[in-house]
Amino acid sequence: MDDKNNGVSASTTSTQPLWLLAEITYQCPLQCAFCYNPTDFDKHTQNELDTDSWIKVLREARDLGAAQLGISGGEPLLRKDIEEIVTEASSLGYYSNLITSGAGMNEKRIDALKDGGLDHIQLSMHDITEEINNFITNTKTFKLKQKVAAMIKDRGYPMVLNVVMHRYNIDHIQEILEMAEGLGADYIELANTQYYGWSLVNRDQLMPKKEQVENALKVTNKFRERAGNKMKIFFVVPDYFDDRPKKCMNGWGEVFMIVTANGDVLPCHSARVIPNLEFPNVKDSPLKGAWYDSPAFNKFRGDDWMQEPCRSCSEKENDLGGCRCQALLLTGNAEGADPVCSKSPDRHIIDKAIKDSQNPGVEAKPIIFRTNANSKKIENGDEKDRLAKFHATP
């Protein structure tokens, strides 16, 4: 931690990255309406890091202290070198996790991944009905997921299921939990949609009613009481319905480091939405410098950057002012309070979003699915009117 930038500024943090998320490709055969990937992902599909670069990333992050590794995307299995990357991760001592939709998995690959030392697989599931699964992913993937779940169980992996919750599946939560139990899941994450990337574009079409969320939480707690500890259930509360923001990423540059398909090094998934912040790229700089010394990673560390009402707030340590990206996306000010907070002068933006999502006229607009073509359209400004509503950027 004694690295210096030209002998001028020293590192301001004593933290270490414990979790490395490798967003190894933005290509994905699924087209989920709630994907948190950037809407302009299409521009990063031609300049993906090669295998050797990923191996270098794994080594450097491990030296910095990363022990948990998530291999994500897009759909990571679209890359042919996942087996090689997993084998390297295992020899370095990572606890590795493949985060997948199941597309691209087969008997041969799951065996190779097991031999390579992959520790677990997190499979996304969408609903108990084929209809909703296929609707929200805009693909016929229901049977595939059932098949891959059976493969995961058969190979003795811990079964970790992730279900993103939205208005179309939230009322099926009891049946979803029963399905997970039937599949022998060890963990299930019920992740209420957070609104970034594609899910922000489709927010009006995805957001459930407050009563639906409250009911889902009730059903989940009841299920927990009955099923006990055998299947661990994580219920990620949707922040819009809360009056305090989430402690996003457990703090900016505190424990998480993300390396994206094109090599950008980020403190959170959507950090690149914040203007005038230049993120390091592994092609130009070692991870150590990125973590400790880059202006981007130091920008929101600690609480010196805070404005009122956060700065003098007695609760500021609880949530560190919430999510910087959400503050930027919804208020145009990345340094302001997360507008979810009832103490934020911008809370009315959230209340309006909740109200809008229940407006039959708005809600009837078609979903914009996560496709390369739609990504190009957004990049070209074709969806400007629809996006302007969310992006308050000055």
Place this chain on the structure above:
Amino acid sequence: MTIEAKDIYKIAAHHRFQWEKAQDCYVILFPEGMVKLNGSAGEVLNLVNGESTVELITETLSKKFIDAPNISKDIIGMIELALDKAWIEKIN
């Protein structure tokens, strides 16, 4: 569950116990989680290997930390905690 002297435990399935050089401590890793263990907790779990009885673990650590009073009570407490957290499993 009462911990008996003849009990044998191992690190639970889907969990990994290892030394982390960068953190200078032992950790338990599992899906979606990582727990850093303090010095004495790490010493105890390092001996939970699917072979040693609780009695042997206590003996070994009593010899190693000869000045520590009440060490067997601390060791049992740590094993209870690890069992409660499902980091370890009883195998006999």
